[in-house]
Amino acid sequence: FISGHALGGLFVIICSIISILLSSHVATSATIYFLIAIVVIISNIIIYYFLEKSHLFQIYTSAIQEINNRYEPLFHESLSSSSHNDNHITLSITLLATRERLFVAYKYTKWNFYGIFLTFISTLSIFPAYLSKIQPSYPSINSSNILWTQRLYVQVMTFLLFYIGDTFGRIISLKIHIPSLLYPRLLFFICLSRFIFIILFGFCNFPNTNGYPYLFKNDFIYALLVLCFSISHGYCYSINMIYAPRRVYPQLTSTVGALMIMALIAGTFVGSLLSYGVVAIYGDN
Template sequence: MNKRDDAPKDRGCLVAIIFFILGLGTLLPWNFFMTASMYFNNRLNTSEWRNGTITTRKEYYFNNWMTLLSQLPLLLFTLLNSFLYQRISERMRIAGSLVFILILFILTAVLVKIPMEEDRFFSITMATIWFINSFGAVLQGSLFGLVGLLPQRYSAFFMSGQGLAGTFAALAMILAIASDSDSETAALGYFITPCVGTLVTLISYMLLPKLEFARFYLDSKSKSYELETSSQLLPTDAVEGCEKTSDPSNGPVVNGNPNKGVNCVSEEEGCKQAILTLQTENVSTQKSSVLQVFKKIWVVAFCVTFVFTVTLSVFPAVTVDVKTVYGGNWEQYFIPVACFLIFNMMDFFGRISTLKFKWPSKESRLFPALVVSRVIFVPLLMMCNVQERRYLPVLFSNDGIFAAIMLIFSWSSGYCVCLSMTYAPQLVGPADGETAGALMTFFLSLGLSLGAAFSFPLRFLV
């Protein structure tokens, strides 16, 4: 939606800041669980000792299961949200989801201090990940619909907040490690952080209706503006043909046909009412079917699916197992910095790069070619110093080479995703923007789920 001339000002950019926080809050759950993979792996992948020897060591494949059980509910509940949209109010979907996410994060923080057998801890953690991402999917889908009612630049603020969520989580992990506290205290402090972040997100959402700028766009009555502007779509003879003839019982006559049931005080008002009726009918006929919209955006839908399929197939399931060739203190910082911090920062910069330039164009065949070319990162990252490994050789053992590959890999991911999501509404008419957004959200979720599924065989092949 473009900015309306009669809109009030966003004083202090408060609405922009709130949508940035809301974007940050939607991806906090996924990023905090992903970045905390070292904590979970240390607690799960323990060995049993008997008579001074290791008798068994159970591999839980936490990173693979975490990725899969994060993305499957995202896909399922993105579909479910299309039904909830009509039956459950927006406030209930958004505020309710944030409350449940907050409760589940508090549970995760409490479990840090509770000793538990590994199998039970794994089951509870996986159930928590499933439910927290289910509520996150409803939250994200609802907020995408909400931000779509505002001018287009607010979508950029929202997506920028999402892009920064991972950086926020990575920095929290680095600070927890640097605190020199014992592992339990550091983990507890780490999981308290998203509790505070989710609470701030909830408060920010509750403040939104109190701001005049937000009320102007989010009030359902403002949608009548579409009817006012739609007069430009009408043929001129529809207005000229409105004969200034009025019959008190039947209403105005348009092109010789009585418009029954419309009583007019004057001939002029009768013509205005008849034109408004024509405008309403015209606008309603402009909306295309889902299949028609898909035919217009299928290329960018494929692009966003393929980008996330490639990204999630190796990150974090493969990249988190890369080992540094250096010892000492750097070893505990290596994955938080070289894997998570670099990925999330460059993904964020990739997203905001689309605000300055957009290449290739939405009609260019180079864009899908650029997206497909990212598949080269899969073998490149698999041939880094991933341990333990079974089949593939290590070609890039140096930390710097791994960091350089991660830098280009993550920047291109953020850039191509944001470009795909930006191009989709530009390929359809204004009336089909919401349908295009819903379709793109579905294909984004599909790409995440496919990437999570591919992470299992790819990690095994290493």
């Protein structure tokens, strides 16, 4: 799950680049792109059909079910059984218990919750809305290859580098745990510090009309910024997702997982809205 999102995006952008390289016509490239998508979907359905029947899959799903049965809290059932004569009372008690679970989970994982929330706000506020408008700098700006400057530059320098860095950041989070589980506030401030990228990318070759200074006049600087930006996104998101369930009892891990997904969705929503403001501030023409 942690690296699947990034790998999915990486696969999509590779398919997009292939479709552009195979044809210079936009309609033909789009057709190739969607044909690849159809082939992938059909192949996934076939693979899943045979995988579900495999012995390894059966063992894995049985083990997961056994773990869920072992750690799933039983107080919902006890509350429901004591009031089964009144469905409305049962429902209200169950909802109250759910709120209590969420409150306890939030109490112990709030720094991870806000870390994920801020990570996605800082990312979605400039990617892809702002970064997709960055134009070639030196040496690409002097290139006579129109295919590179007009169609492939953004695909490679922005999207491909982002998903490579995002995937790498998620992978290294499985091996490197800095800061440790004991310093959730420090991890939160690291996530908060990613907002500096909004300022740094403003110095790149963006077609602005508000007079913002154009300082980073080299493609390699932009590529380095994209890699740092994407690696930090993948790492901050993954390390928070890894730490959060460890901060509570096993009975609350599923609740914590749902809470972290809420932070992800909320951060994505807020970041997407802020992206309009970021583009407007820099003055898109």
